[in-house]
Amino acid sequence: MSDCVFCRIVNGQIPSTKVHEDRLTLAFMDIGQVNPGHVLVAAKPHVENIYGLDDALAAAVFQTAARVARAVKKAYTPEGVTLYQANGAAAGQTVYHFHLHLIPRYDKDGMHLTWPAKNPPREQLEVNAAKLRAALE
Ligand code: 5GP
Ligand code: ZN
Numbered sequence: 015m016s017d018c019v020f021c022r023i024v025n026g027q028i029p030s031t032k033v034h035e036d037r038l039t040l041a042f043m044d045i046g047q048v049n050p051g052h053v054l055v056a057a058k059p060h061v062e063n064i065y066g067l068d069d070a071l072a073a074a075v076f077q078t079a080a081r082v083a084r085a086v087k088k089a090y091t092p093e094g095v096t097l098y099q100a101n102g103a104a105a106g107q108t109v110y111h112f113h114l115h116l117i118p119r120y121d122k123d124g125m126h127l128t129w130p131a132k133n134p135p136r137e138q139l140e141v142n143a144a145k146l147r148a149a150l151e
Contacts, residue, residue, distance in 0.1 A: 023056070037074075067112060
């Protein structure tokens, strides 16, 4: 995908600041740096979002995420680390090539995700889960 910015990074057509690379994944610094040490872990093949990951690629991405998270913890000793991964515009995705964010976190660092929990009754959880179980079949 020649018009995809992350494909161009993976192919070396535009520069990036790399942290880790293997056959299926590339970890590099997010240009925006929400906090210092903010890393993106991208799939090397052009896959738009999580729905397109096969098992091997999904495993490789999370293996790299866990490795880099340990490095972020060691190098920056943050108070926490947030994994953020968006699929679709409504979820906040802006680059349509699968990636996840590893963001070192600190108390009152200004990053917010509102969490409007509805706390439905268990019967509603059963209805919601049944719909998903049917979709998994
Ligand atoms: P999304 O909202 O899709 O999860 O996040 C896309 C991220 O890609 C943003 O945090 C943005 O800063 C980062 N980004 C966009 N273009 C580039 C680029 O050319 N190089 C790097 N290193 N990061 C980029
Ligand atoms: Zn791409």
